[in-house]
Amino acid sequence: MRYISTRGQAPALNFEDVLLAGLASDGGLYVPENLPRFTQEQIASWADLPYHELAFNVMRPFVTDSIPDADFKQILQETYGVFAHSAVAPLRQLDSNEWVLELFHGPTLAFKDFALQLLGRLLDYFLQKRGERVVIMGATSGDTGSAAIEGCRRCENVDIFILHPHNRVSEVQRRQMTTIMGENIHNIAIEGNFDDCQEMVKASFADQGFLKGTRLVAVNSINWARIMAQIVYYFHAALQLGGPARSIAFSVPTGNFGDIFAGYLARNMGLPISQLVVATNRNDILHRFMSGNQYNKDTLHPSLSPSMDIMVSSNFERLLFDLHGRNGALVAELLGEFKQTGKLSVAEDRWTEARKLFDSLAVDDEQTCTTIANVYAETGELLDPHTAIGVHAARECRRSLSTPMVTLGTAHPVKFPDAVREAGVGQELHLPAHLSDLFEREERCTVLENSLAAVQQFVAAYGNRGKPL
Ligand SMILES: *Cc1c(COP(=O)(O)O)cnc(C)c1O
Numbered sequence: 001m002r003y004i005s006t007r008g009q010a011p012a013l014n015f016e017d018v019l020l021a022g023l024a025s026d027g028g029l030y031v032p033e034n035l036p037r038f039t040q041e042q043i044a045s046w047a048d049l050p051y052h053e054l055a056f057n058v059m060r061p062f063v064t065d066s067i068p069d070a071d072f073k074q075i076l077q078e079t080y081g082v083f084a085h086s087a088v089a090p091l092r093q094l095d096s097n098e099w100v101l102e103l104f105h106g107p108t109l110a111f112k113d114f115a116l117q118l119l120g121r122l123l124d125y126f127l128q129k130r131g132e133r134v135v136i137m138g139a140t141s142g143d144t145g146s147a148a149i150e151g152c153r154r155c156e157n158v159d160i161f162i163l164h165p166h167n168r169v170s171e172v173q174r175r176q177m178t179t180i181m182g183e184n185i186h187n188i189a190i191e192g193n194f195d196d197c198q199e200m201v202k203a204s205f206a207d208q209g210f211l212k213g214t215r216l217v218a219v220n221s222i223n224w225a226r227i228m229a230q231i232v233y234y235f236h237a238a239l240q241l242g243g244p245a246r247s248i249a250f251s252v253p254t255g256n257f258g259d260i261f262a263g264y265l266a267r268n269m270g271l272p273i274s275q276l277v278v279a280t281n282r283n284d285i286l287h288r289f290m291s292g293n294q295y296n297k298d299t300l301h302p303s304l305s306p307s308m309d310i311m312v313s314s315n316f317e318r319l320l321f322d323l324h325g326r327n328g329a330l331v332a333e334l335l336g337e338f339k340q341t342g343k344l345s346v347a348e349d350r351w352t353e354a355r356k357l358f359d360s361l362a363v364d365d366e367q368t369c370t371t372i373a374n375v376y377a378e379t380g381e382l383l384d385p386h387t388a389i390g391v392h393a394a395r396e397c398r399r400s401l402s403t404p405m406v407t408l409g410t411a412h413p414v415k416f417p418d419a420v421r422e423a424g425v426g427q428e429l430h431l432p433a434h435l436s437d438l439f440e441r442e443e444r445c446t447v448l449e450n451s452l453a454a455v456q457q458f459v460a461a462y463g464n465r466g467k468p469l
Contacts, residue, residue, distance in 0.1 A: 001062050003030040003224060006321040007335075008328020015066040016126050019119075019225050022218030023205060027335075028328065029317055030224045036061035038173065038270040043235065045242040051088035052076040054239070055232045058269075062228050067125070075125060079118045082107055084418065084432060089114075089233045091240055092409075094379050097392070097401060100387060100409040101237045107434070108176055109412035110307070111259065112147035114233065115226035120151030120158075122219065122225060127157035133210060135463050136160040137204055138219045139197035142169045143307045145187075146176035148219040152180050158217075159463050161186045163197040163455065166447055170306075172415050172431075172438065179441035183466040188458065192450035194309075195300070200452050210456040212469045221258030222314055230262035231311065233408075235271055241404045244272050251277035251394035251407040253386040254286055255308035255317040259408060264319065267357070274403055277359050279393035281305045284362035286313055289344075291360055293351040297342035302420040304365045305385040323350045361393035366423075368392070372423035382427060384411040385419035 007028030013021060018030045046054050055076050056069075063072060080088050085105035089159045092100045106113025111152045127134060136158055138148050145162040152160045162177060166189035178187045190197050208216055250273060252260040260276055267273040280287045281303040289295040300311050317335060322344060324330045326386060338344040345351075363371075371388040375381055383391060390407035398405055413420050414429045431438055448454045463469040 001065060002033040003176040004033050004328075005030060005128060006317050006328060007332040009332070011411070015063045015181055018321070019122055019126065019223070020215060020217055022216070023222055025091065026332070028331070029222055029315070031318055031321060035265065035268050037268075040244045040270070043239070043270060044237070047239045050237060051232075052080040054082065054236055055229075058232045058235050059228055071368050075118070075121045078135050079121055082117060083113070084434070087118055089236055090295055091237060091406070092381055094375060094381060094391070097404050099237075099241070099404060099406045100381065100383070100391065101406050102232060102409045103233060103408060104384070104412040106147070107150045108143070108146040109432070109435075110143040110414055111230070111408065111410045112143050113150070115221075115229035116144075116151035116219065117208075117363060118151075118229045119219065119223065119225050120148075123152065123158055124155040127155070132215070133157045133159070134215045134217045135459060135469075136217050136219055137163070137201050137459065139163045139194065139201045140169070140177075141165070141306050141309060142173035142196045143415075144220060146173060149185055152219075153180055153185060155184070159184045159186070159413060159465065160219075161188060161459050161463075163188045163190050163200060165189070165193050165197055166191050168193065169431075170416065170418070172417070174445075175441065175443065176435070178445040179438065181442070181444060186458075186462055188455065189445050189447045190450055190455070191447065196450050200455050203452055204456060205256065210460050211463070212460070214463060214469055219240040220314070221256050227258055227262050227315070227318075230259055231266045231269070234263050234266035234273065237406050238271055240275070241406070244270070246274040247274040247403055249273070249275035249277070249394075249398065249400070249403050249405045251279055251307070251390045251405065253308060253390040253408065253410050254278050254280055255283075255310045255313065257286060257313040257319070259410070261315045261318055273357075273456050275359060275399050276357055277361065277390075277393050277397045277399075279390040279407075280360065280362045281368070282362060282364055283311065284317065285311065287360040287362040289316075290355065290358050293345050293348075295338070295344040297338075297367050304368055304416070304422065305389055308389070309385055317352070320346070323354055344354040359397040359399070361396050363389040363392050368454075369419065369423040372420060376423075376425050376427070381426060382413045382420065383409070384413040384416050386410045386416075418468070
């Protein structure tokens with residue numbers, strides 16, 4: 001499988017190089033040159049497989065020229081073996097033909113474990129083979145950081161630096177990052193906001209001189225491997241619910257458009273998905289595009305669902321590429337304009353094409369809390385605020401009551417106790433067994449001023465298992 005850039009100017013790469021590249025050299029994102037397509041018979045034959053074997057079948061075409069089958073199988077078995085639920089991604093029924101796919105049984109209690117547990121193992125595999133070391137730098141508003149650290153903590157050849165805004169992530173989220181000890185793990189609290197953190201990571205990718213030749217790897221969802229791993233659970237859910245003989249709809253709590261883009265790819269690979277609902281919070285740039293063809297940058301509004309507090313959605317570019325007949329020059333032009341004006345619209349027929357599959361809704365904090373309270377009263381299922389947004393949007397946007405509607409349950413409610421409290425649900429929240437002593441564990445974290453030079457000096461000083469690069 002070869003991968004090409006959404007802006008058409010970067011060299012095509014194989015899977016191994018895409019994993020290590022992050023952003024393409026022309027500023028675009030990598031996508032597969034040709035998507036594999038499975039027949040209904042093939043998909044149906046996977047119905048009884050355990051999760052890691054289904055994952056092997058779905059992902060094999062994407063990696064096959066970079067990893068021998070036996071090695072990939074073993075990596076997948078290890079990856080999904082650490083999940084706390086034997087079904088890995090169990091379905092919970094809320095109402096007739098309405099479901100939540102629980103994606104929060106991984107080590108850090110959010111769906112990001114599905115991709116980052118795999119990414120860490122794949123990095124280790126390739127770096128060992130190459131005899132190379134890399135540095136990871138990532139910015140987090142909460143969930144990505146802990147999942148990335150947990151995924152890479154055992155990687156021999158990786159030093160990981162995670163930047164979070166000082167005093168602006170929840171205590172559970174912070175402790176999930178800062179209590180993991182290892183000479184290759186570095187938490188940096190920046191005296192600034194999330195955008196400051198993200199800007200510093202971006203600037204470091206753009207000018208890597210401070211790394212003295214060590215390669216920098218991305219762990220956010222611009223990395224293709226993350227999207228790839230997320231395709232699998234769409235197949236998993238559909239197969240549990242009568243697919244592929246029957247079509248199915250999904251509602252996805254959306255921020256950077258990574259998770260829902262994986263659903264779009266699952267459909268193009270042959271899974272009969274009839275509808276995808278883009279569920280956003282008040283930060284609704286994607287809803288404004290889907291409902292009115294206006295992808296316009298707005299200011300950031302902090303919400304009860306912080307993992308979806310974004311101003312622009314980086315993976316949206318991957319959809320734009322397909323909507324424009326995979327014309328990289330056109331995508332580069334559109335995004336160039338967006339960078340200057342903060343506004344983007346597509347031709348009417350392109351937008352209509354997108355609307356055949358996608359619907360959307362923006363859900364505010366009040367409605368989020370009402371949904372948490374209502375679903376808890378109706379079913380006893382306690383939703384986290386992100387999942388609640390998905391469930392509300394699913395109910396509002398649903399096209400057909402006879403098609404199963406599955407909302408992706410993106411996080412465990414224990415990660416977001418404030419929202420659960422605001423919803424008025426009196427139930428006490430308990431951390432799962434493997435995290436039950438989280439509040440007693442020792443923390444390690446370095447607070448740095450809001451300065452790129454300070455961060456880069458820190459990385460250069462500790463980037464080789466705690467020693468200078
Ligand atoms: C990251 C995250 C999202 C958003 O996912 P995207 O792939 O960025 O759209 C939603 N919910 C939770 C809990 C998350 O951690």
